[in-house]
Amino acid sequence: MGSEMERALRMIETEGPSTAFLLSLIAGILILLGGAVRSMIGLFWFGPMIDGFRGWGGMMGYGYGFGFPRYGYGVGFGFIGILGLIFGVVVIFSAIRLKQKPQQHTAWGTSIVILSVLSIFSAMAGFGIGLILGLIGGILAVTWKGRAERAENVESSFVKGGGSA
Numbered sequence: 001m002g003s004e005m006e007r008a009l010r011m012i013e014t015e016g017p018s019t020a021f022l023l024s025l026i027a028g029i030l031i032l033l034g035g036a037v038r039s040m041i042g043l044f045w046f047g048p049m050i051d052g053f054r055g056w057g058g059m060m061g062y063g064y065g066f067g068f069p070r071y072g073y074g075v076g077f078g079f080i081g082i083l084g085l086i087f088g089v090v091v092i093f094s095a096i097r098l099k100q101k102p103q104q105h106t107a108w109g110t111s112i113v114i115l116s117v118l119s120i121f122s123a124m125a126g127f128g129i130g131l132i133l134g135l136i137g138g139i140l141a142v143t144w145k146g147r148a149e150r151a152e153n154v155e156s157s158f159v160k161g162g163g164s165a
Helices: 002-014 018-051 073-100 102-122 129-143 147-159
Strands: none
Touching: 018 073, 018 102, 018 129, 073 102, 073 129, 102 129
16 A cells, blocks of 8 residues: 555656646747737838828828737737737746746746637637637636645545555
């Protein structure tokens, strides 16, 4: 009985929220790429396109459309993409910290879930896949049971007769 329990406890000690880490890391990379694409679309495609309509200034004059003075819609779209870049970097950072400090899994998992959901508005949700992987990875991180909790489960299963003698 002692050797099986020791082997189970050793396995738990070396294990961390690996699946949550991997899914969250991939989600962060996809969100980062989505933010980069949205920034490039905004700054290099919409910006010059809107800039070409010099005669359509409206009552505020040229270049004051969509709440972004002088630059139009394209720069606003680009700035939102930059916010997506920031979300992607923070999701990647949270995934790395999740792997380094698994005892803080709830905080890092919550951060991953919140930023993955916010990436809908800023990073095209990491092409949709980043959002899904971020939600799954964050939920796995939040619900992951640490070494102490799992050790209690292993001990209780041996006490109840679940292990071999």
